[in-house]
Amino acid sequence: MTENSNVIVVGGGYAGVMAANRLTQRDDVTVTLINPRSTFVHRVRLHQLVGGSDDAVVDYREILAEDVRLVVDSVTRIDAAERSVTLATGGTVEYDHLIYAVGSGSADPGVPGAAEFAYPIAGLEEAQRLRPVLDAASAKAPVTVVGAGPTGIETAAELAEAGRAVTLVCGGVLGPYLHPRGRRSVARRMAELGVAVLEGPDARVTAVTRDSVRLGDGRTLPSEVTIWTAGFAVPDLAARSGLSTDALGRLLTDETLTSVDDPHIVAAGDSAAPSGLPLRMSCQAAIPLGARAADTVLSRIEGEQPSPLNQVFAGQCISLGRDTGIFQFAHRYDVAVGFHIDGRTGARLKEIVCKGIVKHLAAESRKPGSYRLHRVSGGAKRQELLRAARPADETRAKAADETPVTVEHVA
Numbered sequence: 538m539t540e541n542s543n544v545i546v547v548g549g550g551y552a553g554v555m556a557a558n559r560l561t562q563r564d565d566v567t568v569t570l571i572n573p574r575s576t577f578v579h580r581v582r583l584h585q586l587v588g589g590s591d592d593a594v595v596d597y598r599e600i601l602a603e604d605v606r607l608v609v610d611s612v613t614r615i616d617a618a619e620r621s622v623t624l625a626t627g628g629t630v631e632y633d634h635l636i637y638a639v640g641s642g643s644a645d646p647g648v649p650g651a652a653e654f655a656y657p658i659a660g661l662e663e664a665q666r667l668r669p670v671l672d673a674a675s676a677k678a679p680v681t682v683v684g685a686g687p688t689g690i691e692t693a694a695e696l697a698e699a700g701r702a703v704t705l706v707c708g709g710v711l712g713p714y715l716h717p718r719g720r721r722s723v724a725r726r727m728a729e730l731g732v733a734v735l736e737g738p739d740a741r742v743t744a745v746t747r748d749s750v751r752l753g754d755g756r757t758l759p760s761e762v763t764i765w766t767a768g769f770a771v772p773d774l775a776a777r778s779g780l781s782t783d784a785l786g787r788l789l790t791d792e793t794l795t796s797v798d799d800p801h802i803v804a805a806g807d808s809a810a811p812s813g814l815p816l817r818m819s820c821q822a823a824i825p826l827g828a829r830a831a832d833t834v835l836s837r838i839e840g841e842q843p844s845p846l847n848q849v850f851a852g853q854c855i856s857l858g859r860d861t862g863i864f865q866f867a868h869r870y871d872v873a874v875g876f877h878i879d880g881r882t883g884a885r886l887k888e889i890v891c892k893g894i895v896k897h898l899a900a901e902s903r904k905p906g907s908y909r910l911h912r913v914s915g916g917a918k919r920q921e922l923l924r925a926a927r928p929a930d931e932t933r934a935k936a937a938d939e940t941p942v943t944v945e946h947v948a
């Protein structure tokens with residue numbers, strides 16, 4: 538019998554909850570989950586919160602194992618040398634192993650006026666702040682959604698279906714991930730909903746005012762409510778704590794998700810950068826990464842060598858209002874293929890996915906160790922990418938006078 542191990546999971550999102558639940562497999566592991574809120578944010582429904590069809594929260598009692606101690610607080614610093622974290626409310630908590638799962642939020646738009654006048658929605662409080670603003674705006678008020686990734690598309694569709702006059706400014710193409718066939722389907726649906734879709738390099742917002750947006754080609758569009766969905770950023774906790782990160786601030790790990798600085802720190806979800814080749818920021822990756830992170834910690838406790846990550850993607854599932862959606866299928870290495878399911882069936886699939894996420898977490902809370910998707914092979918592609926990154930890495934190391942560099946510098 539080994540000694541009791543204290544594991545702290547920082548961040549109670551998809552990755553953190555999966556990891557915390559899975560760690561309860563062992564009676565000699567004490568699991569503490571630190572999260573700033575006492576409720577779980579179901580982020581994949583935040584556009585529904587904006588549209589008024591869901592509150593995008595789930596009670597932790599539904600999805601978190603009873604043996605996990607939930608501490609409602611924020612970690613302000615990780616002291617790797619002392620193996621402790623500092624909490625925002627004061628005090629420190631010590632650990633034997635730490636799982637870093639602080640997720641992501643809205644990126645700084647870096648556009649004049651956006652911080653003051655545009656509404657980001659990647660976080661719960663941001664989406665909640667926007668709701669009354671929309672309620673107060675007249676039904677005909679022009680609404681601009683900036684960014685045509687899945688969050689922008691879903692938000693534009695949700696609001697247009699509710700009768701809003703929506704312009705979607707893509708800053709490039711509509712749904713960059715989508716296969717051209719999938720993109721045509723989404724474009725048709727947007728047209729049906731009356732969304733004005735502005736595509737192309739000039740359809741880029743360069744300034745935001747209280748009642749308008751300016752585009753790259755000099756046009757000014759009236760916009761009473763401007764919603765910013767372009768890009769995710771990650772918390773700077775790892776960098777602030779002196780840990781190695783990629784350029785975006787994701788914790789840099791090896792393929793077992795272990796920090797390149799410290800074997801007692803493991804990362805998962807949007808805030809992890811395995812081998813400097815991070816996976817697409819998504820719930821789809823966060824849950825298996827959470828399971829993998831827990832398995833890595835459990836292997837270390839057992840004195841075994843942890844396994845490297847697998848990741849298999851299915852595609853991208855986008856709601857296009859409440860009754861329509863699209864499931865864009867992909868190669869398992871996350872590149873869209875020419876097959877999708879759209880219309881009502883697409884919407885049903887999206888709903889199954891959203892409910893399935895909560896079910897997966899709840900199932901793992903009741904029967905820790907039962908989740909298996911992170912063991913399914915994602916094929917040879919990741920190995921190819923890692924191999925392709927390595928020679929460049931070595932060349933750069935030579936160029937930098939034999940100073941070793943990590944794969945993060947290669948992208």
Ligand SMILES: Cc1cc2nc3c(=O)[nH]c(=O)nc-3n(C[C@H](O)[C@H](O)[C@H](O)COP(=O)(O)OP(=O)(O)OC[C@H]3O[C@@H](n4cnc5c(N)ncnc54)[C@H](O)[C@@H]3O)c2cc1C
Nearest residue numbers: 548550551552580612639640641806807818819820821823
């Ligand atoms: C509107 C919208 C729709 C989306 N739709 C999809 C979709 O359909 N499919 C899909 O795959 N992905 C989707 N995503 C992306 C997905 O939500 C994220 O990729 C996912 O939430 C990442 O999971 P995570 O566990 O890494 O982080 P998160 O879910 O962001 O959780 C991180 C947690 O850590 C907490 N935290 C942060 N800092 C600290 C700290 N210092 N101390 C303690 N706790 C901290 C946060 O408050 C949060 O609770 C969508 C996102 C949005 C915004």
